[in-house]
Amino acid sequence: MDRRRFLSLAGVGAAGSAMALPGLTWPPLQERRYPLRRLQSVAGDGLTLTAGVSTADFGPGRAEAWTLNGEFPAPTIRIRRGERTRILLQNELPEPTILHWHGLDVPEAADGHPRLAVGPGESYRYDFTVSDRAGLYWYHPHTHERTAPQTYKGMAGLLVVEDETDTSLSLPAGEFEIPLILQDKRTGGGAPLRYAASMGPDMMMGYLGDTPFANGVAHATVDVRRGLYRLRVLNASNARIFDLALSTGASLTLVGSDGGLLERPTRLRRIMLGTGERVDLLADFSNLQPGDRVLLRSLEFRVPGMMGMGMGGRGMGGRGMGRGGMMGGMAGVPPQGAPMDLLEFVMTDEPAEPPSPIPETLSSIPTPRIDADTPRREFRFESMMMSHTINGRAFAMDRIDLRVPLGQTEVWTIVNTSRLPHPVHVHVGQFRVLSRTGGRGRIMPWEAGLKDTVLVFPDERVEIAVRFDEHPGLFLLHCHNLEHEDMGMMLNFQVE
Secondary structure: OOHHHHHHHHOOOHHHOOOOOOOOOOOOOOOOOEEOOOOOEEEOOOEEEEEEEEEEEOOOOEEEEEEEOOEOOOOEEEEEOOOEEEEEEEEOOOOOEOEEEEOOOOOHHHOOOHHHOEOOOOEEEEEEEOOOOOEEEEEEEOOOOOHHHHHHOOOOEEEEEEOHHHHOOOOOOHHHEEEEEEEEEOOHHHOOOOOOOOOOHHHHHOOOOOEEEEOOEEOEEEEEEEOEEEEEEEEOOOOOOEEEEEOOOOOEEEEEEOOEEEEEEEEEOOEEEOOOOEEEEEEEOOOOOOOOEEEEEEOOOOOOOOOOOOOOOOOOOOHHHOHHHOOOOOOOOOOOOOOEEEEEEEEEEEEOOOOOOOOOOOOOOOOOOOOOOOOEEEEEEEEEOOEEEEOOEOOOOOOOOEEEOOOOOEEEEEEEOOOOOEEEEEOOOOEEEEEEEOOOOOOOHHHOOEEOEEEEOOOOEEEEEEOOOOOOEEEEEEEOOHHHHHOOOEEEEEEO
8 A cells, every 4th residue: 555545544634633632531330421422313315414524522532533513423213214315414524524314225326326416515415215123223334434533523323224024023112212323432532532543553444533422422321210111222442342241140131133024033141343334222221220320331242363363352462562563553452352441321210111022023135035046146355455455456446346147145254364354245236145254253143134334354254145126336345344444445336
């Protein structure tokens, strides 16, 4: 990579400046927490989203952010299935941008391909009808070589699709539904939204932070009544994987993933969430006492085969050496797999109404038909020597890497030949995970439904069934570690 491209990725210069907070001392985790921001929803049709530079309140202070409509996080959009959605993106940033509707099956013109980015002072109109199942989706920039910094600085928001199937189940709603955008940020120097990636480990491993953020708030806390809550969780970090669990050791009930409800609920004590992935969880606080505190945590874990990793991913050099024992600007940043307390729940003295029983059956998900004649393709995700590629090639904007027939099921095998984890995202709708060999060697419970992103560890081969029925056009397959994506781990495929 040449210096000019690296500076573009890292956001050095006027376009990447940030507001410093002189004298800010970061509080120890156990001493002080800040109220969680409850996300308010807006309707999608007729919405204008203005991208610009503003100031965001992140709990212990304020910092410069890149926002949509001045909100941090970006506005939460609620849409009914079958509803027409017309959104205007107005760009008031000092550089081009475009938005991608992550997980939605939309026409080519609405998908947010980087070639569609608009410059400062320009606008882009989206017009699509939502055909996807009810579920938690999201939106974020997809600008060529600038997805990582623009998303990190604040331009990401939730998109909730609703339909009759979901509402008929009487799952917790209103104050008992808490949408959560989980991220990690670097708080050193008091400017947590400044993107300052180093040339070495940040671009190789991905940009990891030292502080947990929930809904744009550092070290967040929220008061809850003693009852059943629906937690709708997005991992919107640039690179950090979360291994979710409650500090009490109690189980969480998994009811949905990327593409909406699963067929049946599953009780789990830990759930691993790669970047871009979502889960729909039920947490039962009804047996706790007023004043009790429960933490949503990311547990310590090790990525099998990750280069130089050991001791839960700290690396042979320890935490001060950065991830995987690699040197270079990483002091004080917890490595991939380090434990992190993400959000605190505090029980109030007000009990909730007794919850409705959790249904034994949630939804029906079609099973793809696979036989000996089903076309198959293989994609090798490779990372080495500051290079991230698919099948040995870095992304080229004007190159079509493969052509896929409209309306035909294919089996795609994702092979991770690198020493790093790769959350792999397919644009334009959802797929089914068929198998995993090597590494963890099985399909995880949160991969049992419809997915648009799947986490692939080193030495794993994951088979997925894809089918594109609605929209011909040019779409993307890429790693959702945003630094990997910006550095070229992405390809174009043409549906025709």
